[in-house]
Amino acid sequence: MNLLDGVRVLDLSRILAGPWATQVLADFGADVIKVERPGAGDDTRGWGPPFLEDADGNDTTESAYYLCANRGKRSVAIDFTLPEGQALIRALAARCQVLVENYKVGGLAKYGLDYASLRAVNPALVYCSITGYGQDGPYAQRAGYDAAIQAIGGLMSVTGEPDDAPGGGPQKVGVAATDLMTGMYAATAILAALRHAERSGQGQHIDLALLDTQVAWLANQASNWLVGGVVPERQGTAHPNIVPYQVMPAADGYFMLAVGNDAQFARLCGVIGEPQLAADPRYATNAARVAHRAELVPLLQQRLRTRPAAHWLAALEQVGVPANPVNRIDQVFDDAQVQARGLRIELPHASGGTVAMVRNPLKFSATPLRYGQAAPVLGQHTAQVLEEMLDIDGGRLAALQAGGVVQTVHPSNEGETE
Structure with a gap:
């Protein structure tokens, strides 16, 4: 069995923090249903090059960036700006245990897809909202981006060389560390809230902010200030509390x-x-x-x-x-220990080839992780999910597609969309 067999996650998130969280849940065996915009999908699909190549060596529409955070999910393309699309999302939410979204504060309320609306159809729903600054406070309506949060949250003040050193000045971390850490906090919070829902029958709303996460994981640097009254400074690769x-x-x-x-x-x-x-x-x-x-x-x-x-x-x-x-990154994957730990994996993709990825770092003795497929193409599972969960037949699906409510993938070639 998988760790999260029987758990369904409705994933309305895009970019990185939300998708990273739901990928962890997918790795654990949850059925993650990724809802995307017809014709466009997750913004990161186009964040390349590089793009995945198909069996003939041609670029697909899946960027390496998108592939890194969406393995093991099912893609359902639904336009929930349309009333029929909203009804589909509500019906899916009624049959899921978890929903993850990262729209601006109040952004889903106008579609009737906010927590209060969906709790009415599913009281046990765990609803996780990821925003830049949280659901309240003076910055709540601001858009949140990883680098901007690294700046306001203090990380850039302790990253990089000192101002008076060659190359000195603020630096961001080389990966979107705030997004990634927020995704990990989200996965942890969701698992805890699921435990509560299983015992009480009551779901809840998780309010998770990039800024809150960034401030929380300043860790010893924050403690150096709070306890010692010393404002940490950039020290390059040096440690503030250990020498050498x-x-x-x-x-x-x-x-x-x-x-x-x-x-x-x-x-x-x-x-x-x-x-x-x-x-x-x-x-x-x-x-x-x-x-x-x-x-x-x-x-x-x-x-x-x-x-x-x-x-x-x-x-x-x-x-x-x-x-x-x-x-360097290439040397990382040539390292004997990295190879011995099997950190590079190959997963099948709908284009007909495989995708090289980094495995989840967790190893479980009783329930080893099984990854299934690489990240889906846009709308790859629309027909499958709607038939399986909502009993929507081919005729109804065709009508929804004709009205622009959904997008499906041609069954004979999962790399082509209709």
């Missing part, structure tokens, strides 16, 4: 050094031929090293520049001091 813990130069490039305790520091000093540093009261403890960061780090950098990175990585591994290469 940063990218270091070697004779032929860079590597990451992550000394986590005093014993590791002493072993580092032995490897670089400077054992006296570990006995120096300025550097003997982590607190002292943090206080004397400006003197210690240049000493270490000067010594480490004398040998290639491979030399230091091998020597440090022998004595148990954490250090790693700074890999």
